[in-house]
Amino acid sequence: MDMLEAEGAAGLGLRELARLVGVSAAAPYRHFDSKTSLLETLAITGYQRFSTMMGEAERDSPPERRIAMMGQAYVNFALANPNLFRLMFSPELKRDNRPGLRMAADAAFDTLRAVTAALPEGDKRIAALKAWAQVHGLAVLLLDGQIARRDGEDIEAMIAAVLADKTGSLGA
Amino acid sequence: MDMLEAEGAAGLGLRELARLVGVSAAAPYRHFDSKTSLLETLAITGYQRFSTMMGEAERDSPPERRIAMMGQAYVNFALANPNLFRLMFSPELKRDNRPGLRMAADAAFDTLRAVTAALPEGDKRIAALKAWAQVHGLAVLLLDGQIARRDGEDIEAMIAAVLADKTGSLGA
DNA sequence: ATATTTATGTGGTCACTGTTAACATGACGC
DNA sequence: GCGTCATGTTAACAGTGACCACATAAATAT
Numbered sequence: 001m002d003m004l005e006a007e008g009a010a011g012l013g014l015r016e017l018a019r020l021v022g023v024s025a026a027a028p029y030r031h032f033d034s035k036t037s038l039l040e041t042l043a044i045t046g047y048q049r050f051s052t053m054m055g056e057a058e059r060d061s062p063p064e065r066r067i068a069m070m071g072q073a074y075v076n077f078a079l080a081n082p083n084l085f086r087l088m089f090s091p092e093l094k095r096d097n098r099p100g101l102r103m104a105a106d107a108a109f110d111t112l113r114a115v116t117a118a119l120p121e122g123d124k125r126i127a128a129l130k131a132w133a134q135v136h137g138l139a140v141l142l143l144d145g146q147i148a149r150r151d152g153e154d155i156e157a158m159i160a161a162v163l164a165d166k167t168g169s170l171g172a
Numbered sequence: 173m174d175m176l177e178a179e180g181a182a183g184l185g186l187r188e189l190a191r192l193v194g195v196s197a198a199a200p201y202r203h204f205d206s207k208t209s210l211l212e213t214l215a216i217t218g219y220q221r222f223s224t225m226m227g228e229a230e231r232d233s234p235p236e237r238r239i240a241m242m243g244q245a246y247v248n249f250a251l252a253n254p255n256l257f258r259l260m261f262s263p264e265l266k267r268d269n270r271p272g273l274r275m276a277a278d279a280a281f282d283t284l285r286a287v288t289a290a291l292p293e294g295d296k297r298i299a300a301l302k303a304w305a306q307v308h309g310l311a312v313l314l315l316d317g318q319i320a321r322r323d324g325e326d327i328e329a330m331i332a333a334v335l336a337d338k339t340g341s342l343g344a
Numbered sequence: 345a346t347a348t349t350t351a352t353g354t355g356g357t358c359a360c361t362g363t364t365a366a367c368a369t370g371a372c373g374c
Numbered sequence: 375g376c377g378t379c380a381t382g383t384t385a386a387c388a389g390t391g392a393c394c395a396c397a398t399a400a401a402t403a404t
Contacts, residue, residue, distance in 0.1 A: 013360085013362085014363090016361090023383090026363080026364080026385095027383080030380070030382070034362080035361095035362065068341075068342050071342055089318065090316070091317050122338070123333070123337070126330075126333045126337050127339045129310070129319065129334050130306065130337045131339070133305075133310040133334065134306045135305075135309070136313055137305035137309020137311075140308065141305060144262070146261065147301065158301075161295070161298045165298050165341060166340045167299045168338045168339060168340040169337060170240050170306070170336070185391085187389080188389095188390095195352090197390095198354070198355080199354080201391095201392075202351070202352050203352090206392075
């Protein structure tokens with residue numbers, strides 16, 4: 001996990017990992033079928049942590065603040081574990097349908113789906129997609145360093161401001 | 173470019189590329205300093221195409237529909253060139269400050285920044301970030317196959333619906 | 345027309361990667 | 375004590391980016 005965060009999924013090498021651990025290059029294959037398999041279990045524990053954080057944000061907030069707090073938790077998780085977050089959403093892993101990964105991902109997103117019901121009236125699915133896109137987009141842009149950070153700016157406050165912003169439609 | 177779209181930035185190999193072109197493995201180094209340098213020029217032409225599309229969307233739309241149409245163009249570009257889009261936003265390239273890349277990126281995003289002025293009143297920066305996050309998040313989630321597509325659903329219409337949705341704040 | 349520089353390509357080398365096969369070792373249950 | 379199994383080892387294969395010294399063809403200068 002440390003190595004994933006330090007080097008990214010592509011930079012994580014089984015040989016280098018084995019070297020750090022102090023074993024031979026082939027040793028990791030006694031524990032994981034392949035590098036992909038290692039990444040899969042990393043992603044799964046990522047989903048579990050994510051799930052826990054989202055669940056806590058849900059429990060510890062009054063109903064009317066839940067969505068905002070969960071959005072904040074979503075972005076915070078991404079900022080705290082950039083490469084893990086990227087791995088969790090990478091299509092490469094999703095590609096070869098690993099059932100364990102799929103289950104962990106579904107479990108994690110169920111927490112999100114549950115909040116959909118609390119959204120304002122109208123087309124629930126569209127509103128949910130919009131909220132998700134907003135939060136996910138903010139996370140990804142911050143992660144990739146696309147959003148210029150003004151010096152001394154409180155990032156958490158900025159996130160809260162974006163989520164609380166009342167700007168609605170971008171114009172039909 | 174074809175190979176980038178087919179294999180992704182990581183899967184694009186200089187040797188395999190040379191093999192396809194029919195030259196030796198070292199030949200590409202007569203044209204590009206490194207693989208990163210190749211990816212850089214790919215990203216630059218990506219920014220140029222992106223810029224063109226956004227400019228067209230701006231010109232061809234009445235002022236009140238501009239933001240929505242540009243948002244749609246943004247997502248369309250991502251869906252039409254997934255791996256190029258990913259490359260353009262990848263932090264790896266951004267890491268080693270290539271001036272050419274930075275210029276192309278700035279030029280492309282200037283078109284976006286210009287629209288900020290047309291946003292509703294309030295904190296312009298926050299509103300702009302929100303709009304950007306929304307559009308970018310939608311693009312990324314679609315790209316990564318995270319948004320389940322209902323059969324027969326018109327994706328363009330779905331995108332338009334999300335962008336037009338009037339849901340404002342997620343709750344302060 | 346000749347000489348020279350430049351662009352492009354070649355084969356070979358190095359250090360790295362994921363992966364597999366064949367083989368060793370040591371702990372645990374019967 | 376014996377066999378099984380988890381875990382390790384070494385050696386090898388094929389692929390990669392990067393780089394080198396060297397060849398050749400084209401463009402340019404004299």
